[in-house]
Amino acid sequence: MHTLTKERFRYGKGITLIDDSGKEYLDGVSGTFNLSLGYNHPHVVTKVQEQVANLAHMSSTFTEPYVEEVLDHLIQYTPNGIDAGWMRDITGSTANECAVKLAQKYTGATDIISLYLSHHGQTQFATGISGNAFRRRKFPNSAAPNSLHVPAPYCYRCPFNSSPDKCGCQCVEAISDAIEYASSGSVACMIIEPVLGNGGNIIPPAKYFKQLRQLCNEYGLILIADEVQTGIGRTGYMFASELFDIQPDIITLAKGLGGIGIPVAAVLMQSRLNVLEKHEHSFTSGSNLISVTAAKSTLEVVSEPGFLEDVRFKGKLLGTLLTELADKHDCIGEARGVGLMWGLEIVGEGDAPDTVKCNGIIDRAFAEQQLILRGSRYGYGNVVKVRPSLTATEEEIVEIVKRLDAVLATFH
Numbered sequence: 240m241h242t243l244t245k246e247r248f249r250y251g252k253g254i255t256l257i258d259d260s261g262k263e264y265l266d267g268v269s270g271t272f273n274l275s276l277g278y279n280h281p282h283v284v285t286k287v288q289e290q291v292a293n294l295a296h297m298s299s300t301f302t303e304p305y306v307e308e309v310l311d312h313l314i315q316y317t318p319n320g321i322d323a324g325w326m327r328d329i330t331g332s333t334a335n336e337c338a339v340k341l342a343q344k345y346t347g348a349t350d351i352i353s354l355y356l357s358h359h360g361q362t363q364f365a366t367g368i369s370g371n372a373f374r375r376r377k378f379p380n381s382a383a384p385n386s387l388h389v390p391a392p393y394c395y396r397c398p399f400n401s402s403p404d405k406c407g408c409q410c411v412e413a414i415s416d417a418i419e420y421a422s423s424g425s426v427a428c429m430i431i432e433p434v435l436g437n438g439g440n441i442i443p444p445a446k447y448f449k450q451l452r453q454l455c456n457e458y459g460l461i462l463i464a465d466e467v468q469t470g471i472g473r474t475g476y477m478f479a480s481e482l483f484d485i486q487p488d489i490i491t492l493a494k495g496l497g498g499i500g501i502p503v504a505a506v507l508m509q510s511r512l513n514v515l516e517k518h519e520h521s522f523t524s525g526s527n528l529i530s531v532t533a534a535k536s537t538l539e540v541v542s543e544p545g546f547l548e549d550v551r552f553k554g555k556l557l558g559t560l561l562t563e564l565a566d567k568h569d570c571i572g573e574a575r576g577v578g579l580m581w582g583l584e585i586v587g588e589g590d591a592p593d594t595v596k597c598n599g600i601i602d603r604a605f606a607e608q609q610l611i612l613r614g615s616r617y618g619y620g621n622v623v624k625v626r627p628s629l630t631a632t633e634e635e636i637v638e639i640v641k642r643l644d645a646v647l648a649t650f651h
Contacts, residue, residue, distance in 0.1 A: 242533060251278025252633055254628045256611070264609040269628045272468050274438065276494030276540055277412035277628040283498040288534035290528050299517075299526035300326060302323035305535070306526050312538045313507060316477035319486040323513040327525030328504035330495030331467035332360025335430065335507045337520045338370070338489045342428035342461035344514050346405075350426040351383070353415060354391040355398075356438030356616070359430060359465055368430065370438070377628045388412050391435060395573050395584060396592075403444050403519055411450040418458055426462040431514075436468040439615040439622040440582025442575055448485045451518070459622065461512065463489045467504075471495035471628050472541045472580035475551030475630045482577070488512060495629075498537030502531055505528035541629070549598060550629050560640040570596060579629060582622040586593035592621035600646055608642035 248264075250256050251255040256264045269275065276283055297305075310324035329642070330336040339351055353359065358371040366374050370391070375381045391400040392410045399409040404639035418426055428491030435441035455462045464487035469479035473495055476482045480490060489512060502524075524530070540546065554577065561581050565574040570593070572586035585600065586594035597614050600623055605609040615622035627639060 253277045253279070254631050257324070262609065264605070264611055264625070265635065265639060265642065266611045267395075267643075268611060268613045268624055268626045270398045271494075272473075272626055273494040273497060274473055274499050275435075275473065275536045275629050276498040276537060277630045278499060279538065279628065280499055282540055283501075283536045286532050286591060287499075287501065287529060290532040292460055295529055296524075299424070299521065302526040302528060302531060305528060305531045308508075309534045309538065310505070312535070312542070313505065316481070317490065317507055318478065318481050318484075319488070320509050321487070321507050323508050323510040325506040325508070325513070325515070325520070326531065327506070327517075328493070329502040329522070329523045329524050329527070329530055330360070330504055331341045331465070331491060332362040332365040333522065334467070334504035334506050335368070335465055335491055336362065336364050337461070337515070338430065338463045338508075339428060340515060340520055341489060341506070341508060341512050342463065343552075344519075345512050346427045346459065346461060348425040348427035348516070349385045350387055350422045352387045352389060352417065352429040354431060354435065356391045356393065356435050356441065357388075357430075357432060358435075358437035360419075361378045370618060371619075374617075385423065387417050389417050391438065391441060392447045392546040393435075393439070393441050394444055395575070406444060408444070408447055408450050411447065411454055414451070414454055420505055426458060426460055428463055429455060430463040430465055432465045432467075432473055433485060434474070434577065434580055435481050435619070436624075437615060439584065439620055440560060440580065440624055443481075443483075448483050449495045449519050454492045457523065460552060461489060462487045463491065464490050466493075467491055467493040468579065471537065472547055472550055472578075473580050475547055476552050476578075477541065477547065479577075496537060497530065497533045498540070499533065500528055501533035501599055505534070511650070535545060546629075550578055551593070553631065553633060555624065556633060557581055557627070557636050560637065564640065564644055564647065568650070570647065570650050576625075579627055579631070580624045583625070585621045587621060594619060594621045595651060597623055600650060603649065604643060604646045608646055610642040610646070611638065612643070
């Protein structure tokens with residue numbers, strides 16, 4: 240696990256944090272991946288300040304016209320006939336809970352399928368459907384009895400000892416087995432991250448999502464794409480579901496939707512699935528005008544002509560530079576990612592996962608290079624994540640990798 244920082248940060252500018260002494264730290268991971276437009280994007284800051292001065296909160300009954308503006312904008316980009324939405328959440332955890340409620344109520348079924356290594360939130364429910372036992376260890380109520388976990392499509396460490404060129408997507412067949420032999424016989428949905436972010440920046444192989452969609456059709460499952468980390472331009476597309484042709488029935492959003500870190504979430508679905516009554520999923524701060532304004536102004540920026548194309552270009556640059564690092568440093572087993580969402584698998588002897596080294600790289604980057612990075616699985620994993628804000632310049636991307644290279648040179 241990482242050492243605690245004693246620095247007290249006072250200002251954020253672009254992708255830089257500045258402490259009391261004036262020392263600047265380059266943020267290579269967009270805060271907690273929620274600063275899609277950096278710390279102080281002028282358009283979002285101005286709009287949020289104006290809204291706070293005018294009216295910060297009303298009952299969600301009265302904010303519906305403002306919410307509809309945001310939903311209408313999002314639905315312009317949604318795949319697979321998704322044409323309705325819900326914005327009564329401010330966090331991805333409860334947005335994912337909302338998505339599951341929609342699936343359960345619509346189908347009348349109960350069980351939820353998710354992946355090993357998945358991360359769907361921090362509430363007891365979201366922890367229960369996430370694929371990491373260490374997060375449930377002290378909380379017996381978070382072990383959801385209607386939750387099934389199946390192997391992740393983790394090609395670098397394939398649980399079936401296969402390889403992408405020979406793979407028959409046994410990880411999809413394993414889902415079928417779980418439904419047939421491990422479920423209650425009443426399965427409502429499958430929830431999946433297009434890129435398993437906290438699990439290690441794992442990207443499923445190209446054919447995985449097509450086969451997954453076919454399986455969901457066969458069993459009548461609702462397919463939920465948890466795009467809390469991948470949505471709103473992170474992969475170079477408004478939704479990773481478009482990039483990977485996932486064809487989900489429901490998409491959940493949070494993190495990057497707030498642009499500069501304002502908490503906001505959304506659930507987008509095909510209108511046939513819009514079955515909840517307001518009293519079945521509603522929170523005091525849901526649909527608040529600060530969050531809605533942040534989402535609206537963030538979308539105005541991300542949908543500007545050329546913005547997403549620029550993210551794709553910078554993503555290729557970042558990928559090229561990190562792949563070169565993997566070729567250069569033996570402690571990197573693989574560099575993998577898409578857009579501005581990359582990870583470096585840190586390995587030791589015999590290609591074994593090296594969590595200690597991974598955490599050491601992150602700590603040393605902060606202490607010696609004033610570079611902020613994060614690791615997978617809350618420090619229990621072995622992947623260094625590199626995810627600068629979508630507004631990072633090419634020069635800043637080069638500088639992030641340069642500093643990381645200097646740190647890696649000290650590890651063997």
